[in-house]
Amino acid sequence: MSTLIVSLPLAPLDAATLFDHVLTADGQTVLAHGCVPLALLPSAHDEVVALVPGQALSWHGLQLPTGSLPRSLGGERSSGRLRSILDGMLEDQLLDEPAHLHLALQPQASTTAPVWVAACDKAWLQAALNALAQAGHAVNRIVPEFTPLSLQDTLWVLGQPEQPLLAGGHPAAQAPDGATPLPAAPLLVGLNTHSLLWVQGAGAAADAARPPALLLAEPAVVALAERLFQRPAQVVAHAERLLQAAQSPWDMAQFELAHAARDRRWARLAQGWSQFLRAPQWRVARLALVVGLLVNLIGLNAYALREQSALNAKRQAVRAVLQDTFPKVPVVVDAPLQMARELAALQRATGAAAGTDMETMLASFSAVAPVEYALTAIEYEANELRLKGAGGSGGALEPQLKALGLRATRQGEQWLISAGGQP
Template sequence: MSLLILALPPGPASPYAWATSADGQQLSAHGTASAELLPAAGRGVEVVAVLPAAQLSWHRVQLPRGVGPRSPRLRATLVGLLEDQLLDETEQLHFALGPDAGAGGQTWVAVCRRDGLLAHLRALDAAGRPVARIVPERSPEPGALQLDFIGEPERAQLLVAGGPDGGAQALPWSAGTLALLQARGGDALATAQVQAEPAVAALAEQVAGRPPTLQIPAQRLLQASATRWDLAQGELARTGAARASRQAGAAWRTFWHAPAWRAARWGLGLLLLVQIVGLNVAAWQTRGELAARRTQIDAALTQSFPQVKVVVDAPVQMARELASLRRDTGAASPRDLGPMLGTWAQHAGAEAVPAAFEYAPGELRVRGVQLSASALEQARRQLRPLGYRLDTDAQGAVLREGAAP
């Protein structure tokens, strides 16, 4: 499943920055377009919306026992826990829990304006690009401090994630931002992962004391799409089928392209290769056995009938030679009238008195005979080992030569 990743602008009428990826690891294309002119999002394409870091706030909460991600009391509980920390009315806000949230445990909560997010989702739905997943541009992650310098030198922004408290924050760059960053990160600033857009690379190098990793906005969108966070919760949640399809597609994409699964992919490839080689070896052995059996049959024909010089179809030629030998010696064949009449008389029973016989080579029709089910089954059991098959029709019974003994 490929990805169409969209950066949500401040308003639904603004153009969307977009990026595509076939494997979730490398960019395929990127650009900017209105909702109607975005790349197509048909079958096999997952649309991921990226919410800018400046539009999110992050809060660490302790969930009460019995209240988890699917609890009907979740929103009311979060409102009660966070109402003193929020500036907007809670009715206007959307809440989303972290991917590892559980009842009675601590978790991060993402909070954003609901009306703007809903407007984007409706606009994209109307344009035929329904969003399957909503992810934050940066999310709280444990581990090393991560700094992203973005924007233009006059209006630079700093995205901060990780570090000692593991939070995430979008800060406008100013004289006081560096002091705030040092107070937050401490010694972690020296080992921070620093990324920067080309326009603010010099600023990032000045702050970090080393050249940053250059990253264009589309690469940041691709990086954001790999997070386990999904803000499409509560009233914004996708259907169960869509969620299952997305998870299956993401799992397949991760297995097929992620470097961490390279060893497993090699193992699977080697296993398939061994299976293919094994099947080919077995087929080669089977072909050899069949060829040996054909050679034995051909040899039996030429040894039994030396006058046969060219073997085309050994069973047919052997049957033909046997029939010719019977004619020459006067021996009767099981297909002849005499043996078939004798077989009928011996196994049909005294009560089966025929009105007439019709004979064709290998087939004897007995008119006017009606056998009971038990008598028919008994006769069939007796005739089968002799190479005959007994059937019935509306006019009587039919004895045929050719049943496998």
């Protein structure tokens, strides 16, 4: 399943605005990477993931009140009540009016522990999503460039040597009201003297036995990072970093944006199915599934052929019994029915009562009819017996007569009885 990962630009959108993007087929390897205008973004993809840059986000720790989270399956965050609660709790922490900001709650949030809420400019985010959609790149998921978990015990040095950036966890982040401390909040700042002092101060405040934060750097600034931090840095390509960011469980398409996005559960199912059909790591499973289907199909066909052969053999046996018993029957069409007719004719010829005779039907009817049922008329024609009478409901006569090999139908006060019921 091919995925287009697009980093949303911070600059105002126009025809010349460049979009940093990565195209991947399986979420693990980079097929293409570049920074091009919107019109030149790759068009062949199955889904689009939008990355919100770290500079566009602010992070706020909250302890949600009990009962504030919706109970809907899948944890949908489109509840207006929850948004109102977040607006009220964040009103004093936000630098802008809550109505002008888009808020997103961390995945698997609960009211029993502090949670993170990410905030960004709503108009900017909506404009970027609309521009992508109009260009044929409807966004399926929105993820932050950095999350508290991704920057836990990790430092990133990004950008170019003339404008390096430092990403790390803010050491002062904590839950309000003295609750359990949250992991450090993501912070993306320019790499300068002040940010170095901030990092050194955070390291001095940390436990001495705790290992230093992992230092990661993009190729363009790895030498600068190693010189400033005076220790080796692990090199991670820019495209690989964007690819890792897209694997985040976050989805910021919440509240007002949830109405414009397709159903999250269906998207996950479609994504999983598409990945199963195309991803190289599922090739053996796909082959096993095809082999299993073919084996079952062949087995079912073989079983059906065997059952059909057994049924044909039974039919031939019945035909043979009919032709051996009554050799005068020229053509066999319905062996059981023809056997019954020939047997009835033989019974009449020898003076024995047949199942279709009036006396036999009357005897069977009288054996199951209610005592209070009184016959007023009897008519027998073409092996069919019509009885008319009064008294008794007769609701249980049909199954009882069917058990005796007779078909019975009630028509008002009349009963129509004929042979042919299957006991």
